[in-house]
Amino acid sequence: MHLSLGFSPCPNDTFIFDAMVNNKIDTKGLTFDTQLEDVETLNRWALEGKLPITKLSFAVYLKVKEQYDLLNSGSALGRGCGPLLIAKRDIPRDEIKDLTIAIPGENTTANLLFSIAFPEAKKKKIMVFSDIENAVLNGEADAGVIIHENRFTYQLKGLVKLMDMGEFWEETTGSPIPLGGIFIRKDVPADVRAKVDTLIHESLQHAYRHYPQLSDYVKSHAQEMDEQVMRQHIDLYVNDFSLDLGTEGKAAVTSLMEAAQKLRN
Structure with a gap:
């Protein structure tokens, strides 16, 4: 077959x-x-x-x-493998709801986890996951949710972590991601x-x-x-x-x- x-x-x-x-x-x-x-x-x-x-x-x-x-x-x-919310500079969490956020697809778990953490954040820019770091660097987005190998490269580009979405999930549910x-x-x-x-x-x-x-x-x-x-x-x-x-x-x-x-x- x-x-x-x-x-x-x-x-x-x-x-x-x-x-x-x-x-x-x-x-x-x-x-x-x-x-x-x-x-x-x-x-x-x-x-x-x-x-x-x-x-x-x-x-x-x-x-x-x-x-x-x-x-x-x-x-x-x-555990310890969730998507990360990153930006060019540290941003207070209470300001994130007003930012333009790059996400790696509407139907991704990364978007779902971000939405659970920040339900009021509605300004989302959908793009291919591999484009998100550069979108944040060049100002297309204020912050971005990164997945896959970008977890290992964002710091090399001078970007900073605002939140580990996986840690947020694990802390609030006790479950793996x-x-x-x-x-x-x-x-x-x-x-x-x-x-x-x-x-x-x-x-x-x-x-x-x-x-x-x-x-x-x-x-x-x-x-x-x-x-x-x-x-x-x-x-x-x-x-x-x-x-x-x-x-x-x-x-x-x-x-x-x-x-x-x-x-x-």
């Missing part, structure tokens, strides 16, 4: 899926057509039900739950869904057996990063929750969904 699969070109995703999509493990008769896109593009596609298997921000889960189920393996969820998960369309047969979940788990186990070595597949999709930043990225976003969400991970996702529902009401 041939299936289309969408995930981001970021090292955490390519690290997880490398063995599965490049036939380094037995895929049990399944083959995959991969679509590597920014997560906000994948979020938008999911609203149309475009891909049968896809990485999504957990923030979009409420909007697609009639079409997609969450798999146990492949998620980005943990659910950033993104792997979802499968409900029209995919149940036995195939179970097989895909198992393959993602096995693919990540294969990657861990060879780590800290990085495959050409991971490196080729992270061309602007040096290998140290790639490993920092993987170490931050890939963990035991990526192998299996488990009870704690599923409870954290439920907490985020409840918070998102409150914002919508």
Whole structure:
């Protein structure tokens, strides 16, 4: 059976899926057509039900739950890995509601976490995550919510952290931060869904057996990063929750969904 699969070109995703999509493990008769896109593009596609298997921000889960189920393996969820609110200078928190904030997509968990922390902040500028640092530097935005590898580069550009959105979430809920998960369309047969979940788990186990070595597949999709930043990225976003969400991970996702529902009401 041939299936289309969408995930981001970021090292955490390519690290997880490398063995599965490049036939380094037995895929049990399944083959995959991969679509590597920014997560906000994948979020938008999911609203149309475009891909049968896809990485999504957990923030979009409420909007697609009639079409997609969450798999146990492949998620980005943990502690100390949340998005950061950054600016060129320190800004008092009570002024943030009046600022123009660059965000990495309307449907991203980063935007949801920012909205939970600053519900009155409405002046948002949506852009690709990799453009946000420069937007703040050149004055297009007063501050920005950064994700992915930008956590490791913003200080080198002279930017300062106003808030760690992940720390805010952890302090207020006690839960790890659910950033993104792997979802499968409900029209995919149940036995195939179970097989895909198992393959993602096995693919990540294969990657861990060879780590800290990085495959050409991971490196080729992270061309602007040096290998140290790639490993920092993987170490931050890939963990035991990526192998299996488990009870704690599923409870954290439920907490985020409840918070998102409150914002919508």
